[in-house]
Amino acid sequence: MLSFKRCACIALSLFTAIAANAQQSQKPVTLKELLNRVNQQAPSLLTDSAAIQIRKAQAAETRDNWLPNLKLNYQADVGTSNNVTGPYFGFGIIPSSSGGVHATNVTTTASTGLGIAAFDWEVYNFGEYGAQNKVANSDVNVEQNNFAQSKYQLQAFTIGNYLQLLRLQDFLAIQSRDIQRNTEIRRSIESLAKSGVRPGVDTSIAEAELSKARLDYIEISNQLKQVQLQLSSVTGLPYQSIIPDTTAEQRLIDQPSALLIRLDTANHPLINYYKSVYQNSLERESLVRKSYNPKILVEGAAWGRGSSIDAGGNYGSLGSGYGFDRDNYLVGVGISYNLFDIKRRQLKLSTQKAGTDYALRKLDEQKQLLAVSASQADVEMQTALQRLQEIPNQLNAANAGYRQKLSLYRNGLTDIVELDAALNILYRAETDYAQAKYAYTNALFQKAVTGNTVSAVLNLLNQ
Numbered sequence: 512m513l514s515f516k517r518c519a520c521i522a523l524s525l526f527t528a529i530a531a532n533a534q535q536s537q538k539p540v541t542l543k544e545l546l547n548r549v550n551q552q553a554p555s556l557l558t559d560s561a562a563i564q565i566r567k568a569q570a571a572e573t574r575d576n577w578l579p580n581l582k583l584n585y586q587a588d589v590g591t592s593n594n595v596t597g598p599y600f601g602f603g604i605i606p607s608s609s610g611g612v613h614a615t616n617v618t619t620t621a622s623t624g625l626g627i628a629a630f631d632w633e634v635y636n637f638g639e640y641g642a643q644n645k646v647a648n649s650d651v652n653v654e655q656n657n658f659a660q661s662k663y664q665l666q667a668f669t670i671g672n673y674l675q676l677l678r679l680q681d682f683l684a685i686q687s688r689d690i691q692r693n694t695e696i697r698r699s700i701e702s703l704a705k706s707g708v709r710p711g712v713d714t715s716i717a718e719a720e721l722s723k724a725r726l727d728y729i730e731i732s733n734q735l736k737q738v739q740l741q742l743s744s745v746t747g748l749p750y751q752s753i754i755p756d757t758t759a760e761q762r763l764i765d766q767p768s769a770l771l772i773r774l775d776t777a778n779h780p781l782i783n784y785y786k787s788v789y790q791n792s793l794e795r796e797s798l799v800r801k802s803y804n805p806k807i808l809v810e811g812a813a814w815g816r817g818s819s820i821d822a823g824g825n826y827g828s829l830g831s832g833y834g835f836d837r838d839n840y841l842v843g844v845g846i847s848y849n850l851f852d853i854k855r856r857q858l859k860l861s862t863q864k865a866g867t868d869y870a871l872r873k874l875d876e877q878k879q880l881l882a883v884s885a886s887q888a889d890v891e892m893q894t895a896l897q898r899l900q901e902i903p904n905q906l907n908a909a910n911a912g913y914r915q916k917l918s919l920y921r922n923g924l925t926d927i928v929e930l931d932a933a934l935n936i937l938y939r940a941e942t943d944y945a946q947a948k949y950a951y952t953n954a955l956f957q958k959a960v961t962g963n964t965v966s967a968v969l970n971l972l973n974q
Contacts, residue, residue: 539756540748542673543969548746549669555745556665559658566654570647577640579632579809585625587833592621592820613824622832624817630810637804642797649791656784663780665745667960672738674953676755679735681945686728689938692913693721696930699921713927720931759972760948763955764899766971774962776881785874792867799863803856805848813840884961891954898947902940909933909940 550556593616697717704714739750746753776782816839819832916933919925959968 537752537754539754540752541756542670542759542972545669545673545742545746545753546666546969548748549665550662552747553665553745556658556662559654559661563651563654563658566647566651570644570651573643573647576643577633579630579634582627582629584627584629588623588625589620589829591618592818593617619826620829621826622819622829624833624835625814626835627812627814629812632809633806634809635807636801638801639798639804642794642801646791646794646798649787649794653784653787653791656780656787659780660784663960666965667956669742669745670956670960670965671953672742673755674949674956675738676735676742676753677757677760677952678945678949679731679738680755680757681760681948682731682942683728683735685938685941685945686724686731688941689934690721690724690728692934692937693717693724696917696920696934697721699917700927703921703923716927716931720934760952762972763952763968764948768971772959772962772964772967774885774958775964776878776885776962779881779961779963781877781881782874785870785877789867789870789874792863792870796860796863796867799856799860803849803852805846808845808847809843810845811840811842813838815839881961885958888954888958888961892951892958895947895951895954898943899951902944902947906940906944909937913937 593613697714700713700717736750739753742748742753743750815835815837817832817834817836819827819829821827913933913936916925916930920927920930956965956968959965
């Protein structure tokens with residue numbers, strides 16, 4: 512049984528070493544390379560870019576609203592021509608048979624032919640066409656800024672997960688060392704127990720601690736793979752190939768200029784988006800004002816008419832009514848204005864102004880949130896730096912304490928409980944150091960994302 516356990520321990524150690532070597536053999540992916548992949552391959556960005564094309568197509572459609580209408584019509588009819596005198600309002604399409612009024616009821620069938628070319632053009636509407644085009648172009652601008660905002664948020668998502676990978680890689684390394692230490696302790700206990708210096712129960716305690724360390728390693732490894740899968744979904748890279756550059760954290764920590772990067776919130780993609788939404792609402796206000804202006808119209812028509820009834824009221828053959836006996840044209844310029852549109856414009860303008868006020872308040876809110884987030888990131892960075900300055904003392908003391916306890920235990924001068932306590936103190940010191948590095952880099956990139964300076968921080972990694 513003991514031999515089996517020893518073999519299992521050796522196998523796990525070999526597996527851990529092989530896995531670590533396999534990861535090290537793969538070329539690490541830098542954060543800049545990962546962000547470039549996101550910009551090219553992210554499915555959500557491809558979808559958003561298609562939405563921009565829709566808006567551009569709509570804007571092109573709006574620019575052609577000024578085009579006139581020219582309709583060509585022809586009809587051939589058969590029916591009676593038996594009218595009475597009197598006016599009426601037309602309800603939609605009213606069947607009509609034009610002609611004079613007969614002294615008696617005439618039900619003889621007649622034929623007619625009618626061809627019409629009708630032209631109408633809203634040639635001028637006091638700025639409504641221009642306002643429509645401005646709104647359409649503003650819609651495009653909103654969509655483009657929404658795309659830029661989505662792209663920036665996806666970059667922030669990628670950065671956050673990349674930093675998590677670095678953190679989990681550190682934890683895996685810590686866990687691997689913890690497994691090695693527990694293995695070392697168990698070997699010592701086995702030899703001491705065989706010689707009768709230590710009780711057999713110490714072996715069981717050591718075995719339990721070693722098993723827990725292995726389980727923690729498996730759990731952290733699973734967490735790392737989950738983060739790799741999330742990055743794979745936005746980059747298109749196989750998740751196994753997304754190995755972070757473990758030197759990135761220390762390079763950022765060693766760069767004092769990281770604290771001096773100036774923010775650029777005025778041109779932040781989030782601010783630009785809400786600015787464009789506000790401007791779009793202002794353009795819509797202008798459109799509401801101008802859409803109820805008078806319309807100047809140019810209209811024209813030319814038509815030909817034929818009938819099987821001649822000028823004397825005599826009914827000819829039906830075939831004689833399908834030619835054109837008379838030709839006419841009509842050209843005119845008119846102006847149209849609905850007086851009740853004054854009230855309609857006031858009501859609609861009031862609604863649109865409420866939307867503009869909301870957009871402005873939303874813009875101010877986002878500016879304040881960015882300022883608060885930048886201040887929070889500054890505080891986190893300062894706190895993390897203080898931790899990084901102090902933790903080496905904790906780490907050195909914990910490592911020395913563990914080595915002393917291990918030596919004392921081997922010499923029979925302390926027990927397994929105190930040795931485990933020293934081991935846990937060292938483990939906590941190492942994890943505190945890894946967490947402090949993550950807290951600093953995370954705060955630095957949080958400030959960069961908030962302050963629109965991600966490119967500047969990425970440049971620090973290349974120095």
